[in-house]
Amino acid sequence: MRSFLKAALRTNTLSRTRPAQTLASPRNRSFDSVNWTRSHVRAMSASTSAVSGVVEAARGVFSRRLLPSEHLTEKDVQELLKSLGKITVNEVGLAKNAEEERAKAAGLLSGLPFARQKDRRPPVTYYHIYECPDFTVGIFCIPEGRDIPTHDHPGMTVCSKVLYGRVRVESYDEAPDLAGAAGAPPGAIVARKVRDDVVTEGSGPQTLFSESGNIHRFSAVESCAILDVLGPPYDSSQGREIAYYEEDEAEGLGLGEGASVLRKVLPPDDFVVEGRPYTGERVA
């Protein structure tokens, strides 16, 4: 069973009581055609679309190139980043969500019942757009105050674009060079925090590579949507199994300035990703 699904099933009853297709991630993303809405069908008539442009550019990076993902550089993903730059909430069917979230953030909907449901801890949602053996494309929506916990993308490259909202990105690089790193507790790695900032739609597309910024956490400062292209996909049979981490106390271990100790953990109990039917432009 794919690792994400295993983790999700392990984590909570909500997951177990829902039909399998409501759980989704790049590792579990098949949707039934009944989920397609009218707008989706309308979009099918378009012969090309900005979303198809992203898929085509991703093919150029992950399918046609002989270079393994581990060796990709900024230069190799430029076309893909350019095509991601053209995507807005309109192309992916999230204009209404974005409008509602902006209104909530501005306090305009504070009298309405759903605005009072903060304690319900809404889940992260996932809109599956496309997958093939070389890469996957989908959108994660993270409600304000929730996160995608610290995790890695072994041997993978990920190009992303924030479509709305504000997300804090904390990224780490493994740092075997740090003094004392070899003495990390079993099941832990020594890493350097290489990034801690807030990203918005205006920040433009971003990339993480197999050796840089590969471990990260997304925390929604405001509810946000992130379009992700991951290549190659997670696949435990190929050594690309997702791992989750928690930061341990590094002080007193003599690891040197800026060192973090990341201990491998199971995903938190309340971390659940629910699938939603994608209603945006169809991939030609």
Ligand SMILES: N[C@@H](CS(=O)O)C(=O)O
């Ligand atoms: N790679 C994460 C999502 S993220 O890095 O945007 C996952 O597939 O769960």
